[in-house]
Amino acid sequence: MRNPLQLVLDFLSPPQERTTPALDKAPRTPDSTTTPEPGALRTTVRPSAPVQMPDEVSIAHPRANRETVLEGMRVAYLFQRVRRRSIGFLVGPDGLEVRAPKWVTLKEVELGLQERAEWVLRKWSEMQERQKNIRQIEWREGASLDYLGAPIHLLLSPQNGRSELNDQRQLLLALPHSAEASQIRDAVQAWLMREAKNLFEQRLNHFAPLMGVQWRRLSLSNAGSRWGSARVDGAIRLNWRLIHLKPEAIDYVVVHELAHLHEMNHSPAFWKVVADILPDHLERRKALQKENLANWA
Secondary structure, eight states: OOOOSEEEOOBSSOOOBTTSOOTTSOSOOHHHHOOOOHHHHTTSOOOSSOOOOOSSEEEEOTTOOEEEEETTEEEEEEEEEOSOSSOEEEEETTEEEEEEOTTSOHHHHHHHHHHTHHHHHHHHHHHHHHHHHSOBOOOSTTOEEEETTEEEEEEEOTTOSSOEEOTTSEEEEOSOTTOOHHHHHHHHHHHHHHHHHHHHHHHHHHHHHHHTOOOOEEEEEOOSSBOEEEETTSEEEEEGGGGGSOHHHHHHHHHHHHHTTTOSSOSHHHHHHHHHHOTTHHHHHHHHHTOOOOBOO
């Protein structure tokens, strides 16, 4: 049985890697979540002539080191050699990443890409649509954003010693009325991260005894595409942006990560651990897939 050091979770629905456990996907099936083993790739029909490379790159990863053409579209992707049993494809906000074990040839990688061309382009199109719908916050007094699934409003309050949320769901920011957008953003983010760490620790301490596990360390993640991760040594990483979501979604992620301290995989045994604590985990996971979080750039 595989026992990777760290299992990672998706942040914005896809990106998804076809053979890596992902939070917002159900247990894997060959058609939807697993790339074919290298032996299967050899059945793909090889092109009889070299493919002409289009002049314009349609998908370009910022750290791309290889290129290919998928259904007439030029794709520059990041290729990495990693320890795994098959080729993995990951489509995220930056583009396409391909990961393969050392014994897989580049020819087999290319065959795998051609076999998955329709999937790659479809996921990229879906990713672009989601990016369009990501909420853009105006960093000014009176702006609103979600906190624990409900809106709060920003209010500059120079008389305050520190930022705090009042009973009217106004976040009073200890900033002068002349504060710039970047100052407001940084102050809000700092407050949200403090709230996130406090809440995450409370929920970890609540669920861990119920699940018979012990977590060792919590750190906040700022990843753009992952909700969190768990390690065999009991270290937990959770994306601080979860603080935007409803408590039910946060609890699902916490339970999911703690369950990995029992099972470092997404086997039926893992899902049983989750279901024993959250019988409605499938509904919670589906709701989590639909979330688009604010763009903090």
